[in-house]
Amino acid sequence: MSFVEIRNVRKVFGEGERQIVALEEANLTVEKNEFISLLGPSGCGKTTLLKIVSGLLPLTSGTVVVDDKPVNGPYSDYGFVFQQASLMPWRTVRENVLFPMEILRRRDSALDRADELLELTGLAGFAHARPHELSGGMQQRVSLCRALIHKPKLLLMDEPFGALDEFTRLEMNDLLLKVKHETNAAVLFVTHSVAESVYLADRIVVFSRRPARVQLEIPVELPAHRTQEMRFMPEFIKAERHASEALGIIKGH
Ligand SMILES: Nc1ncnc2c1ncn2[C@@H]1O[C@H](COP(=O)(O)OP(=O)(O)OP(=O)(O)O)[C@@H](O)[C@H]1O
Ligand SMILES: [Mg+2]
Numbered sequence: 001m002s003f004v005e006i007r008n009v010r011k012v013f014g015e016g017e018r019q020i021v022a023l024e025e026a027n028l029t030v031e032k033n034e035f036i037s038l039l040g041p042s043g044c045g046k047t048t049l050l051k052i053v054s055g056l057l058p059l060t061s062g063t064v065v066v067d068d069k070p071v072n073g074p075y076s077d078y079g080f081v082f083q084q085a086s087l088m089p090w091r092t093v094r095e096n097v098l099f100p101m102e103i104l105r106r107r108d109s110a111l112d113r114a115d116e117l118l119e120l121t122g123l124a125g126f127a128h129a130r131p132h133e134l135s136g137g138m139q140q141r142v143s144l145c146r147a148l149i150h151k152p153k154l155l156l157m158d159e160p161f162g163a164l165d166e167f168t169r170l171e172m173n174d175l176l177l178k179v180k181h182e183t184n185a186a187v188l189f190v191t192h193s194v195a196e197s198v199y200l201a202d203r204i205v206v207f208s209r210r211p212a213r214v215q216l217e218i219p220v221e222l223p224a225h226r227t228q229e230m231r232f233m234p235e236f237i238k239a240e241r242h243a244s245e246a247l248g249i250i251k252g253h
Pocket of ligand 2: 046047048158
């Protein structure tokens with residue numbers, strides 16, 4: 001059994017003529033520690049799938065199992081990073097990171113962990129700053145720390161770096177890989193950037209148009225420890241081409 005098992009998941013929104021089938025027989029597995037990038041056309045159902053895996057959204061039919069436990073509603077053993085950092089403006093950086101532990105009533109046990117994460121992400125000097133004093137990239141780093149504070153084994157990320165400039169995005173990619181290495185979480189990462197999907201992932205999953213199904217899975221045959229130079233390796237370009245063809249960005253041959 002894989003760490004995450006998504007089996008025949010179907011999701012229908014609305015009723016009657018206004019019915020929208022967002023997911024149709026979505027099947028996907030994620031192994032422990034694995035990094036999966038999820039690509040697909042806008043509106044195909046990627047966010048819907050992440051929300052279903054997190055238990056925030058009920059599915060219409062099918063099953064999701066995470067770490068041998070069926071997902072039937074909200075649970076806490078995952079971290080979620082959204083496109084917008086959505087930090088609480090009145091709280092300091094450190095208090096934002098600690099917020100999930102407050103909800104879980106374990107704040108006091110997590111103080112050292114919060115400081116470690118801030119250190120790891122280069123934010124130690126900003127622990128007492130407020131979100132508005134930070135750049136967009138720094139805010140997303142806070143959001144990443146907040147998602148990891150309770151040591152989840154699964155990290156769900158929905159276009160987390162989509163709003164950042166290219167240079168910051170590359171930096172965040174390397175930071176994310178470093179953090180992933182330290183925390184050993186499995187990652188399900190939604191992006192619109194084909195290059196980003198290749199750079200980060202062990203495996204790329206391409207979704208079809210809505211209703212989404214898995215159209216293609218592409219293993220990324222790059223060394224586990226990624227460096228920016230690898231963007232120019234034949235294996236990188238091969239995976240990029242493959243994914244771009246599946247998305248219809250370029251024509252296959
Ligand atoms: N709460 C909702 N109620 C009704 N329809 C919804 C709801 N959430 C999503 N949908 C519909 O489900 C489909 C899939 O939406 P979803 O947000 O999962 O797409 P996406 O792949 O994440 O798109 P994008 O790449 O633009 O973020 C869309 O047609 C959307 O309109
Ligand atoms: Mg989305």
